[in-house]
Amino acid sequence: xxxxxxxxxxxxxxxxxxxxxxxxxxxxxxxxxxxxxxxxxxxxxxxxxxxxxxxxxxxxxxxxxxxxxxxxxxxxxxxxxxxxxxxxxxxxxxxxxxxxxxxxxxxxxxxxxxxxxxxxxxxxxxxxxxxxxxxxxxxxxxxxxxxxxxxxxxxxxxxxxxxxxxxxxxxxxxxxxxxxxxxxxxxxxxxxxxxxxxxxxxxxxxxxxxxxxxxxxxxxxxxxxxxxxxxxxxxxxxxxxxxxxxxxxxxxxxxxxxxxxxxxxxxxxxxxxxxxxxxxxxxxxxxxxxxxxxxxxxxxxxxxxxxxxxxxxxxxxxxxxxxxxxxxxxxxxxxxxxxxxxxxxxxxxxxxxxx
Numbered sequence: 445x446x447x448x449x450x451x452x453x454x455x456x457x458x459x460x461x462x463x464x465x466x467x468x469x470x471x472x473x474x475x476x477x478x479x480x481x482x483x484x485x486x487x488x489x490x491x492x493x494x495x496x497x498x499x500x501x502x503x504x505x506x507x508x509x510x511x512x513x514x515x516x517x518x519x520x521x522x523x524x525x526x527x528x529x530x531x532x533x534x535x536x537x538x539x540x541x542x543x544x545x546x547x548x549x550x551x552x553x554x555x556x557x558x559x560x561x562x563x564x565x566x567x568x569x570x571x572x573x574x575x576x577x578x579x580x581x582x583x584x585x586x587x588x589x590x591x592x593x594x595x596x597x598x599x600x601x602x603x604x605x606x607x608x609x610x611x612x613x614x615x616x617x618x619x620x621x622x623x624x625x626x627x628x629x630x631x632x633x634x635x636x637x638x639x640x641x642x643x644x645x646x647x648x649x650x651x652x653x654x655x656x657x658x659x660x661x662x663x664x665x666x667x668x669x670x671x672x673x674x675x676x677x678x679x680x681x682x683x684x685x686x687x688x689x690x691x692x693x694x695x696x697x698x699x700x701x702x703x704x705x706x707x708x709x710x711x712x713x714x715x716x717x718x719x720x721x722x723x724x725x726x727x728x729x730x731x732x733x734x735x736x737x738x739x740x741x742x743x744x745x746x747x748x749x750x751x752x753x754x755x756x757x758x759x760x761x762x763x764x765x766x767x768x769x770x771x772x773x774x775x776x777x778x779x780x781x782x783x784x785x786x787x788x789x790x791x792x793x794x795x796x797x798x799x
Contacts, residue, residue: 450583451505452644459686459708459734461768467761468771469794470506472587472647472711472736473690476787479536479780487784503791506645506771507584509575511635515566524562527599536780545602547620556619559600564630569638576642587688588635589647591628593672597621610660610668617668625672629679636683645688645709646680648673653693656718662697670705677706688736692776694718696725703732713738713764714775722763735764736771739790745774746782750789757793 449457449465457464476484476496485496492499515524522528526546531538550556576586597620598606609617636643650669652659677687689707691698694717702710710733715722722738738760739745744752757772764770772794778787 452583452585455505455585458768458771463768466795467765468505469503470736470771470773471504472506472773474774474777476778477537477780480778480782484784484787503795505585506587507579508587508589510588511567511569512571514568525600542599545600547600548602548605561623562627564634569634572638585644586642587645587647588643591648591676592650593621593624594650594669596624610664614668621672625675628676632680636685641684643685646685647688649690651692653691653695655693657694658697666701670701673705694720696720699729709734709736711736712775716740716742726764730769734769737773737775739774741774741776741778745786746779750785753786753789754793757790
């Protein structure tokens, strides 16, 4: 019997558009919300006498890692950019929602220059070596995150403000984009150097679409945002890593531009959004792109039966995984209220080929 592939080998084959022993499985930019995780833990203990971590460990092929933070102490609930969030309860858990956009009142270059921008020096990049060494025996595909240029910029400026800027004073938005991109360029350069060739993927992101399509015109995106990702993606590729790009929503119209921008993997695959169709995505772009995600957290996982979930997993693999090029996972965070039987059905079906 042929020995099973390592996770790193399995993902590498997918990235090369080649089929492996099974489709790789990942939870990139996703996870399991607290209530759903507790229900899953109870289900696994009762049915398989195991824990969530023990169940998932042999199934997940991509592992995220990152450097230790060594910068100045940050105010409570405030990130390195000065964006402050507060927890908003949704029942059993909470989401952190932004309550302070530090550049909301910025009027021009002087205000932007006065903002305390974060420094790449705030991270201990050599701490990555120890984390890689601790995982080495598992031969996982390793990923670092998160280069989200447009999102970081609107977190700083405010969602409405950034769109007003793009329409009326694009030089202000552009000045923010440049500063954010410059940070990520240096951050990932140092991180990939410290990884010494062992980091396979860099996660980048910008939610440029919603349920009904793009949040801005394709022309506005191409002129104002795309060039900054081109800079970032070029630097990532220079260090031998592949670019994973995340956007929720109906991004089909933007996919040719995303390919031209230099991405390797399109992530999330929210097929419940307008215009998103797996077969069309694969037929039009599967020769140039890999895909990750695709199992609905809006419809099938929360509201289907275990057999509905298994059927969707088989369909995603049959269409998106044809001749490789697909990494299966949920289309975003698995929400509270999702039946644990459905979560198990997704992972069991996806990994059945190598059982």
